[in-house]
Amino acid sequence: MSRRPSDGSVIVIGAGIIGIACAHYLARAGRQVTVLDQGTIAGACSHGNCGHIIPSHVLPLNTPAALKTGILSLFNPAAPFRVKPQLRPSFNYWMMQFARRCTRGHMLQSAAHLKSILDSSFKEFEKLFGEGALDCDWRKSGLLYAFKSKRSFDEFAKTDTMLTRHFGVTAARIEGDALAVFDPALKPDLAGGFFYEQDALTRPDQLASAWVRQIREDGVEFVEHCEVQTLEKESGKIKNVTTSKGVYSADGIVLAAGAFSGAFAKELECSIPILPGKGYSLTVPRPEQCPRTSVIMPERNVAITPFSNGLRFGSMMEFVGFDDSIPKARMRQLKESGMAFLCAPPADGDKEEWFGWRPMTWDSLPIIGRAPKLKNVLIATGHGMLGLMLAPATGRLIAEMLEDRPRHIPDAPFSPARFNNKLI
Numbered sequence: 001m002s003r004r005p006s007d008g009s010v011i012v013i014g015a016g017i018i019g020i021a022c023a024h025y026l027a028r029a030g031r032q033v034t035v036l037d038q039g040t041i042a043g044a045c046s047h048g049n050c051g052h053i054i055p056s057h058v059l060p061l062n063t064p065a066a067l068k069t070g071i072l073s074l075f076n077p078a079a080p081f082r083v084k085p086q087l088r089p090s091f092n093y094w095m096m097q098f099a100r101r102c103t104r105g106h107m108l109q110s111a112a113h114l115k116s117i118l119d120s121s122f123k124e125f126e127k128l129f130g131e132g133a134l135d136c137d138w139r140k141s142g143l144l145y146a147f148k149s150k151r152s153f154d155e156f157a158k159t160d161t162m163l164t165r166h167f168g169v170t171a172a173r174i175e176g177d178a179l180a181v182f183d184p185a186l187k188p189d190l191a192g193g194f195f196y197e198q199d200a201l202t203r204p205d206q207l208a209s210a211w212v213r214q215i216r217e218d219g220v221e222f223v224e225h226c227e228v229q230t231l232e233k234e235s236g237k238i239k240n241v242t243t244s245k246g247v248y249s250a251d252g253i254v255l256a257a258g259a260f261s262g263a264f265a266k267e268l269e270c271s272i273p274i275l276p277g278k279g280y281s282l283t284v285p286r287p288e289q290c291p292r293t294s295v296i297m298p299e300r301n302v303a304i305t306p307f308s309n310g311l312r313f314g315s316m317m318e319f320v321g322f323d324d325s326i327p328k329a330r331m332r333q334l335k336e337s338g339m340a341f342l343c344a345p346p347a348d349g350d351k352e353e354w355f356g357w358r359p360m361t362w363d364s365l366p367i368i369g370r371a372p373k374l375k376n377v378l379i380a381t382g383h384g385m386l387g388l389m390l391a392p393a394t395g396r397l398i399a400e401m402l403e404d405r406p407r408h409i410p411d412a413p414f415s416p417a418r419f420n421n422k423l424i
C-alpha cells in the first residue's frame, strides 16, 4: 500500500498514550494524522500502568538515594529497583550518565523542568475532562504516601518540606491514628502519611480507548499491526516510511515509539538514549473495604490505585533489557507489599498480571523536539515513569513545534539536541 502526502499530513509512529496525545493536538491544529503501531492501540506500556495523574510527583528518578539503591540491587534480585549488569557499551554508558546525575543539584534542576510540564499537563487534562466526553474513571481523589515505621515517616517529612520550599507542592501530614480515620481501608497500625490533595487518577486503558474514539471522530486514522521498518531520507527530510503494511509518506513525522524509540536513532542521525525500565502491575477485584485514594508506600516501593471496578498494585524498575517474562515471584511480591497496608483482601474473581517497558532517559526528562538533522521529524518519547501524566503537554508542545508557534512552556530542557548528537 502506498499513501501520497497531502499538505499538512503527519505520520505518528506509535499508538501509546504519547502518540495518541500528539495525534489529538495535531488534529486540532488542522493536520491530517495517521498513527501507525506495530501492535495494538495502547497495547504496550500505556495499558496497565498505575493511572496516577499526580503533579506533585516532581522528583526525578535520579536522586542521591537512587545511586545507593541501584548499587545494592546488584546483589539482590528481589529488589524493586534492579540493575542487571550487561556487557553492552551503550548500556554501561547510559548507566554512567544516569549515575552522574544522582546529585541534589541535578535532582532540583530536573524537578524544576518536570514541575513546569507536569503543571501544564494537569491543566490540559482538566480541559479535556471538562469537555466531558472521556469516560475513563477520572477522579481528583488525591494521593497518599503511607508509612509503617515512624523513622520512614519522619524521613519523608524532609522530602515533603523540600517539595514545599522549592516547588510549592504541599501536603497534609496525617499522624498514625488519624490515618485509619482518614481511610478505614488502611491498617490501623501505620505510622502516618502525607496527603497530596491536588492529585488525580484515571484507568489508563479506558482513557486510551475513550481518547482514540474521540479523535477518530476528528479524522485521525489508526493502523494497527503495522511495524515501521525503515525511514527513507531525501534532501534532509524523511520521504518514505516503509512498514509491514506498505509505504507511507507525509509532510511531518512524529516518533512516539516509547521504549523502542532508540532503534530509530541511526536513521534519524540523532541520539535517543532510551533504556527499557521494566515494571509490573497486578489488578484484582476490589476488596470490600477499598482505599478511597491512590496510595504510594515508599518503604515497599509499591503503589495502589483504586479503580471503580478493580484495585491495581504496581511497582518495580528493572533494567534487564527487553525481557518479557512475568515472574510469579514478582506478582507475589507486589500483592504482599500492598496487602501489608490494607485491611481487607481482594474479592474473588479474575486478575490481570502485566508488565510494561518504560522509556527511560538518563536525566529523567522526556525527549520532545525536532530531530536536529532532519527538517520534518519530531521526537516525543522518553517519558519514563510519567508518560501518562505528561501526555497532553507533550502533544500540545509537538503541535506547537510542527506549526512553529510559540511554546506554552519552555521546551529547551526537553530538546533532543541536549545529547550533543552522540550516537550510542
Ligand SMILES: Cc1cc2nc3c(=O)[nH]c(=O)nc-3n(C[C@H](O)[C@H](O)[C@H](O)COP(=O)(O)OP(=O)(O)OC[C@H]3O[C@@H](n4cnc5c(N)ncnc54)[C@H](O)[C@@H]3O)c2cc1C
Pocket (backbone or CB within 6 Å): 013, 014, 015, 016, 017, 018, 019, 036, 037, 038, 039, 040, 041, 042, 043, 044, 045, 046, 047, 048, 049, 050, 051, 052, 053, 226, 227, 228, 229, 256, 257, 258, 259, 260, 261, 277, 278, 279, 280, 281, 314, 315, 316, 355, 356, 357, 358, 359, 380, 381, 382, 383, 384, 385, 386, 387, 388, 389, 390
Ligand atoms: C508499572 C508501571 C506503572 C506506571 N505508572 C504510571 C503512572 O501512574 N502515571 C504515569 O504517568 N506513568 C506511569 N507509568 C509510565 C507510563 O506507562 C509510560 O511512561 C507511558 O505509557 C509511555 O507511553 P509511550 O506512548 O511513550 O509508550 P508505549 O505505550 O510503550 O507506546 C509506544 C508504542 O510504539 C509502538 N512501536 C514501537 N516501535 C514501533 C515500530 N517500529 N513501528 C510501529 N510501532 C512501534 C509500540 O507498539 C507501542 O504501542 C508506569 C509504567 C509502569 C511500567
